[in-house]
Amino acid sequence: MSRIVTSVPESLEDLARRLSAQQPKLSRKLRQIGDYVLRRPEQVALETISTGARSAGVAPSAVVRFAQAMGFAGFREMQRLFRERLVDRLPSSAEPTRDRADQARGSALAAFIAAASAGLARLAHTIGEADLERAVELLRAAEVLHLLGSRRSFPIAAYLAYGFAHLGLRTRLLDGAGGMLALQVTAMGSRDLLIATSFRPYAPETVDAAARAAALGVPILAITDVPSSPIAALATLALFVEEAEVRGVRGLAVAATLASALMLATERQLARANEPGVRNGCSAS
Numbered sequence: 001m002s003r004i005v006t007s008v009p010e011s012l013e014d015l016a017r018r019l020s021a022q023q024p025k026l027s028r029k030l031r032q033i034g035d036y037v038l039r040r041p042e043q044v045a046l047e048t049i050s051t052g053a054r055s056a057g058v059a060p061s062a063v064v065r066f067a068q069a070m071g072f073a074g075f076r077e078m079q080r081l082f083r084e085r086l087v088d089r090l091p092s093s094a095e096p097t098r099d100r101a102d103q104a105r106g107s108a109l110a111a112f113i114a115a116a117s118a119g120l121a122r123l124a125h126t127i128g129e130a131d132l133e134r135a136v137e138l139l140r141a142a143e144v145l146h147l148l149g150s151r152r153s154f155p156i157a158a159y160l161a162y163g164f165a166h167l168g169l170r171t172r173l174l175d176g177a178g179g180m181l182a183l184q185v186t187a188m189g190s191r192d193l194l195i196a197t198s199f200r201p202y203a204p205e206t207v208d209a210a211a212r213a214a215a216l217g218v219p220i221l222a223i224t225d226v227p228s229s230p231i232a233a234l235a236t237l238a239l240f241v242e243e244a245e246v247r248g249v250r251g252l253a254v255a256a257t258l259a260s261a262l263m264l265a266t267e268r269q270l271a272r273a274n275e276p277g278v279r280n281g282c283s284a285s
Helices: 012-025 028-039 041-046 049-056 060-069 075-089 095-106 108-126 129-141 151-166 181-186 204-215 253-273
Strands: 145-149 171-173 193-197 220-224 237-240
Touching: 012 028, 012 075, 012 108, 012 129, 012 237, 028 041, 028 049, 028 060, 041 049, 041 075, 049 060, 060 075, 108 253, 129 193, 129 220, 129 237, 129 253, 145 151, 145 204, 151 171, 151 193, 151 253, 181 204, 193 204, 204 220, 220 253
Parallel strands: 145 171, 145 193, 193 220, 220 237
Antiparallel strands: none
16 A cells, blocks of 8 residues: 555644545545544554454454555554553553542443543644644634534534624524525535534534535535544544543533634634734734
């Protein structure tokens, strides 16, 4: 398998960006592996190639091809990146880990706190400042922000609509009231921005609306879980979130944190743009 990219990723966030950009060039199995390594970075750091391939539902040779396609010499070099990340996150002693495990077994609240903490730690390694800056550039360039999220993702869309409206940005929450979602989408312009949020199993109405918006030439900022997500394939920029899950119940803590970070980053850029020196097109003396 020839390398699709020629340089080695420097971090998991770099790897996630490359995966998103290279989705159209990857086979179904390589996309499947990409989803797995981003969802289960701790396992990738510790598993053998045979165990990891079995967990991902592919052959070991496919894992090697995936690593090479992403710029690594092979699986071991890719695994080194995941191990370095895991070492950085190790607690100073085993006691905090035991405490969290004991709490998780005894309390539903503690279990979700532990799962959310792990999800937030992963978020710190998969989305960096460069990703936020690109997202804010899209937000600031848009004439109108259209916020879309269905079912479990609706609270994130509503929260973003609320926050961006408070920043003075023109926003529209696409709630599909009265079965009018398709008409709401057709009202978008190519200078607007659709912010679409969806996670597995992906609400069909969100995917369909995003596809309609893309056909109209509307830029899309996707908040989703993996590069093979149907809305990631349509997006100008995709931000990936692995949400906390306990016994099949998924939370929203990680996605809400990303939404808060987007609002704060936007507020900071707007404040800088309104500084006298910047507003007048010159440096402050």
